[in-house]
Structure formats: C-alpha cells, structure tokens
Amino acid sequence: MTRPSSVPNPQKKFRFLVYLSGLSRLRQRGTPAAKLPGKAGPALLTACLVLLTACGMKGEGISMEKRAQAAAALDPAVVKAQNAFGLKLHRQLVQEDKEKNVFLSPVSVSMALAMTYNGSAGETREAMSRTLGWEGWKPEQVNGGNRTMKELLEKSGKGIQLNIANSVWTKKGLTFSKSFLQTNREYYDAYVKELDFSKADAAPTINRWVKDKTNGKIPVIVDGLSPQDRMVLINAIYFKGTWKDEFSPSRTKEESFRLPGGSTVNVPMMARSGSYEYLEETGFQAIRLPYGEGQMDMLVILPGEGSSLEALHEKLWSDASPWQKTFETSRGEIRLPRFKLELDRKLNDSLTALGMGVAFDPRKAEFTELGEGSKGLYISQVKHKTYLKVDEQGTEAAAVTSVMKAGSAPPPNTPFTMVVNRPFFLAIEDRQTGAWLFTGSVYHPEEK
Incomplete structure (x- = not known):
C-alpha cells in the first residue's frame, strides 16, 4: 500500500494568525482570567500580544532624574509614530462600532507588529511601514527604537511596575532565518524556543510562559495548535501602579x-x-x-x-x-467613576482599512524573511483583548x-x-x- 506523500502542496497557502491580547487593570485583586480562542488554520504563524495593566505594585526604584537621562536616548520619531498609529487605530475602532467602549494599547500593537515586520518583505513590508508610520525607516531604526522604548518603560520607578516580555515559539523540524530570530532576541529580548507542535503539551507550555509573564492574570492565550502551525510570537505587557494620591x-x-x-x-x-x-x-x-x-x-x-x-x-x-x-x-x-472596560475584537478589517491589507492576502503576502519555513504564510487573524479596571487605589x-x-x-x-x-x-x-x-x-x- 502506497503511503500518501507528506510533501505539502506547493499551491497551498499557509496562515499567519496574530493575536493581540491585552488586559489593562488598575488594581490587583479580582481580575478575571482572559482567554482567547486559539483556533488555527491549515498552517499557522501565530503572534499573541498579551497586555495587562493594573495598579498597586512598586516598580524599580529609579529616580526621575536618571529616567529623564535615559529618555533622552529615545528617538522622538518613534514615539510620534506610535502615538499617531494608536490614534488612527482608535479612530477606526470607534467608527466601526458607534458608541461602543474602546480600549487599546498602541505600544502593545505596534511592538508585536514590529516583531512580525522583521519577517516581512516587499510590498508587505512597505504596507506595514506605511500603516505603522515607519515609511522610509531602516529596520535598525524600527527595532532600535522599540528596544529603547522597552528598556525605558520597564524603568518606571516607585509605585509602578511595567514588564514587557516577548517570545517566539517555532515548530520543531522547520528551519527559520537565524537573522530573524536573532533580531527579535537582540532588540526585543525575545525568548526563542523550538516546540513539537504535534504534542499535547505544546499549547500548555506556551500558556505557562504567558501566565508567568502576566502574573497569572492571563493563564490561557493559545487553546491548541494544529499540525500546520509554524510559529507563535507573543508580546506580553504587564502594568500595575498606584495613584500618587489615592481616592478615599x-x-x-x-x-x-x-x-x-x-x-x-x-x-x-x-x-x-x-x-x-x-x-x-x-x-x-x-x-x-x-x-x-x-x-x-x-x-x-x-x-x-x-x-x-x-x-x-x-x-x-x-x-x-x-x-x-x-x-x-x-x-x-x-x-x-470606578469602572472597568473590556475589548475583545478581531483587528483584520481595521488594519486593512489603515493600509495593511496585503499582509492578510494569501495571494500577495510576503513573509519570506522568516526563512525556509515561511513559504506561503499570510496573516489570518489579528485579535486584541484588553481589560481595564480603575478604582480608588489606582x-x-x-x-x-x-x-x-x-x-x-x-x-x-x-x-x-x-x-x-x-x-x-x-x-x-x-x-x-x-x-x-x-x-x-x-x-x-x-x-x-
């Protein structure tokens, strides 16, 4: 009996699923776990962004003066581009759902897409650059700016804890560009790990990393992995702070x-x-x-x-x-008001409206800078989940x-x-x- 060939159909397109998930919270106690669907397509590159914000913890004891000196090293163009992109995305979300709550993190979205950008090429890279405000920039400026931003934000001083963690999980047996992986290690301090995606403990391994980096607030980000999944990229941001002057x-x-x-x-x-x-x-x-x-x-x-x-x-x-x-x-x-907000939505249409549509097109997307394992990849889904809680403490x-x-x-x-x-x-x-x-x-x- 002849075995079916394990060689993939060269005409088959592989999906690249991007999850942008965020929890923003202004108090520690009582935060519900946030869970995102992990449904994968025929072949998947997954980028997960986990964002938490809360109030109450003390951060690194850096003085305001020393932090100001560190801030001087950050290219103002990086902040300007990030803020402008964030407002464009915010505007798009408001227009899509009239009179509905919106809460998002421009830092989380742009940093995760920057990691993805390092694997893009051609028209896809150009479209991402235009959308994110990086047109005419060299990759070193994009990556260097994000590295400086990450290092600075994590030195937030007393009363604030802000941790940013990135990771890249690759499918065992596939070859990805050493340059791509090293860039994300060097500029984003990304944890890079090869996993056998066919094993039952693959998704739980990723989820344990996420749970640890979010102080247990998001225990599950990936529900499961399909045999066609290629890579999972995760950006996790955990923020917690107290009011300088608390409300009674x-x-x-x-x-x-x-x-x-x-x-x-x-x-x-x-x-x-x-x-x-x-x-x-x-x-x-x-x-x-x-x-x-x-x-x-x-x-x-x-x-x-x-x-x-x-x-x-x-x-x-x-x-x-x-x-x-x-x-x-x-x-x-x-x-x-003492209040809370939640946002859980797919951003494909929003980012397409902002000019990134080619990255979602299986016929046109180019992510060839990921290496040999990237053939046929396109972004299937970008999902953003946030949670914000404001109370007397924060x-x-x-x-x-x-x-x-x-x-x-x-x-x-x-x-x-x-x-x-x-x-x-x-x-x-x-x-x-x-x-x-x-x-x-x-x-x-x-x-x-």
Whole structure:
C-alpha cells in the first residue's frame, strides 16, 4: 500500500494568525482570567500580544532624574509614530462600532507588529511601514527604537511596575532565518524556543510562559495548535501602579452617568480634592491624575455639557498635541467613576482599512524573511483583548515640566470642579517620553 506523500502542496497557502491580547487593570485583586480562542488554520504563524495593566505594585526604584537621562536616548520619531498609529487605530475602532467602549494599547500593537515586520518583505513590508508610520525607516531604526522604548518603560520607578516580555515559539523540524530570530532576541529580548507542535503539551507550555509573564492574570492565550502551525510570537505587557494620591473609599457615592441616547445608569463615583494639571476650554475639560512619583499618568478628557465625545474625537483626530503638552496646575475636585472596560475584537478589517491589507492576502503576502519555513504564510487573524479596571487605589501619574497657558482656563486660585458623568476619553501616558501607552473611549462604564 502506497503511503500518501507528506510533501505539502506547493499551491497551498499557509496562515499567519496574530493575536493581540491585552488586559489593562488598575488594581490587583479580582481580575478575571482572559482567554482567547486559539483556533488555527491549515498552517499557522501565530503572534499573541498579551497586555495587562493594573495598579498597586512598586516598580524599580529609579529616580526621575536618571529616567529623564535615559529618555533622552529615545528617538522622538518613534514615539510620534506610535502615538499617531494608536490614534488612527482608535479612530477606526470607534467608527466601526458607534458608541461602543474602546480600549487599546498602541505600544502593545505596534511592538508585536514590529516583531512580525522583521519577517516581512516587499510590498508587505512597505504596507506595514506605511500603516505603522515607519515609511522610509531602516529596520535598525524600527527595532532600535522599540528596544529603547522597552528598556525605558520597564524603568518606571516607585509605585509602578511595567514588564514587557516577548517570545517566539517555532515548530520543531522547520528551519527559520537565524537573522530573524536573532533580531527579535537582540532588540526585543525575545525568548526563542523550538516546540513539537504535534504534542499535547505544546499549547500548555506556551500558556505557562504567558501566565508567568502576566502574573497569572492571563493563564490561557493559545487553546491548541494544529499540525500546520509554524510559529507563535507573543508580546506580553504587564502594568500595575498606584495613584500618587489615592481616592478615599469613604467619599465614593452612587451617582448617575449619562449614556449615549440620554438614558442614565448609577455608577460608584469616586471623589478627591487636590492640585492637578488641569485644562478647561470651550467644549472640554481635561485633567491628569498621577501614578507613583508622577512619571506616568491618566489623562481624562471630558466633553463639555452640550458637546459630545464624537465632537471631541474629531479634535483629537485632527490634532492631539494640545493634550500632549503640560497643563497649568490648579486646585479643584475631580469626580471619576470606578469602572472597568473590556475589548475583545478581531483587528483584520481595521488594519486593512489603515493600509495593511496585503499582509492578510494569501495571494500577495510576503513573509519570506522568516526563512525556509515561511513559504506561503499570510496573516489570518489579528485579535486584541484588553481589560481595564480603575478604582480608588489606582490610575496614572503626571509630572509638571512645562506650562501651557489657555486663555479660557479659570484663574489658578479659582477651584475647578470636574464631574465625569458622561462619555469621556482617556489616555495612560508616560510623561518623560510622551508615549500614550493606552487609549480609551468610555461610553458605558462597567459594560462587558
């Protein structure tokens, strides 16, 4: 009896599945495990991005001065490209699902796609470069910028823990480019491991790595691996921080939050009085709530009464720079919901709309820089999962380094009141680099 040939059909196309998964959380206790489907295609290269954010832990004790010196080594173009890409993707997600919560990490998405970019070639590489803002850049600039960003963010100082971990898992018996693997080792500190994907313990091995790197918050990212899977790439980001000035639970009261359409729901509204970076102009109020020693913060932008989050979005899409500058410090009261957000969605259409469609096309995608094992690969799926929890113990930090004066802002000795009781925008920022690590549009607090 003749055995069927094990040689693959040269016309067969192989899929490259990209998972972007993120959990963002502003407190340690009570975070549910996040699980992503791991369904694979006929032959699969999988890139998984795991993102966690939380509040409460202490990070490496680096001084603000030393961190500022390290930040000077980061090419500003890297931050500018990352922020611009993040806002483009955020805008696309908002347009696809009107009046639905959005929360994503530009850092996580761009860093994982950068690892994937190292295996691309030709039109696919050009499309990825245009979409991610790297057009005209050499790979060394892309990779070097991400390495500096990773090293800097992991030195976040007291009150903040931010860990970024990358890994590349290759199918046993296949040959991949040593240059590709070494680049991801050198620039992304990636853990590279060959696995027998046909074994039952292959997926659990990957999941154990993810569980360890996310402090147990995401125990499963890959449900299973098919015999055709070629490679799994994972980016895991774990963030946890405490407010520089915590909210007192005794001041948290039930208040109404106005939903799109005019209906209201009751939410636990936290309250605190103090001095904050604050900006008020026609159509919005904005405040920075610091984490740790002020090296990171949560920027909250609230549309004015009579305006809308959609109108605010249009200002952001047009020019976000006014909100990326330092505001004047004012004293007042901030009332902010205790809330959580979740996002679990496929990004194929979003990235295609932003110009990356060729990477998803089995007839045109080029990932030949991955080596011999890359023939026929294309991206089958990009999935992003995030979870954010904000409570009395945590949100981000701001440090005053310069002042932007706004003529319509209230005088410094006139206390402000900012009640976040309607849809709003937020960004978690690194103050010394200007990077927006996470961005969100909150229409429905507590919505799953």
